[in-house]
Amino acid sequence: MRLPDLSYLTWRVLERHLAVFRRTWVVNLSFNFAEPILYLAALGLGLGAYVRPIAGMSYLQYLGPGLIASSSMLSTAYECTYGAFVRLEFQKVYHAILATPVSVEDLVMGDILFGAFKGLLYGTVILVVLLALGLVTSPWALLVPPVLAVTGVLFASVSLIWTGLFPHIESFNYFFSLVMTPLFLFSGVFFPLNGLPPFMRELAWFSPLTHVVNLTRGLVLGRLAGLPGDFLWVFVLTAALLPLPLRLMRRLVLK
Numbered sequence: 001m002r003l004p005d006l007s008y009l010t011w012r013v014l015e016r017h018l019a020v021f022r023r024t025w026v027v028n029l030s031f032n033f034a035e036p037i038l039y040l041a042a043l044g045l046g047l048g049a050y051v052r053p054i055a056g057m058s059y060l061q062y063l064g065p066g067l068i069a070s071s072s073m074l075s076t077a078y079e080c081t082y083g084a085f086v087r088l089e090f091q092k093v094y095h096a097i098l099a100t101p102v103s104v105e106d107l108v109m110g111d112i113l114f115g116a117f118k119g120l121l122y123g124t125v126i127l128v129v130l131l132a133l134g135l136v137t138s139p140w141a142l143l144v145p146p147v148l149a150v151t152g153v154l155f156a157s158v159s160l161i162w163t164g165l166f167p168h169i170e171s172f173n174y175f176f177s178l179v180m181t182p183l184f185l186f187s188g189v190f191f192p193l194n195g196l197p198p199f200m201r202e203l204a205w206f207s208p209l210t211h212v213v214n215l216t217r218g219l220v221l222g223r224l225a226g227l228p229g230d231f232l233w234v235f236v237l238t239a240a241l242l243p244l245p246l247r248l249m250r251r252l253v254l255k
Helices: 008-050 059-090 092-099 103-134 141-167 171-185 198-205 208-221 227-241 243-254
Strands: none
Touching: 008 059, 008 092, 059 092, 059 103, 059 141, 059 208, 059 227, 092 103, 103 141, 103 208, 103 243, 141 171, 141 208, 141 227, 171 208, 198 208, 208 227, 227 243
């Protein structure tokens, strides 16, 4: 399957979504900002007082970069499941846009880029918080936003694949319970994976969030060993999955 083209009309769809977002950004940002901050306070400061240093890091240093990755993933997933479905089924935004010269591919790619934008934005907000707390120790952290942009496309694709396969709003509960929550818990955000049984470590390696956590933690703390392999894994998976939501959503929209 070929990779999609980014036409001028794709960017117009993204521009439309950003225009709507500018009217609701305070509510959106407050919700997605508050939850990771609560995790930092409750786990990083509270539980962290009872946790021994991990690989020379305090627990707060260990946890913070993981929350950059998980916050980015979850915000993208919400946008490309509930957000996309509401635009399709309830608001009929898709129908209105497709009455213009915009193609289905332009429309879906616009949604993917908007989902990636949200992941980039919310992940970067957490990065700024960590910087203010003195938890960013390396200038390599400047590469975190580009990494979040690429991984945002990956998680947007995964989320839209589910939306295209199971186009019912109730099905998204299963997506977050059966897909997002296991990734959130077993991808190295909260604890090192080397303490898991061998078969669970092998399963965790296939989690895309594991590699994104490795990237954000390594860049924030200046620990670069193995990061090119993590980025290559994410990039290849993104390229492999990207055509699938285009096919599935085209079928759904035309139906």
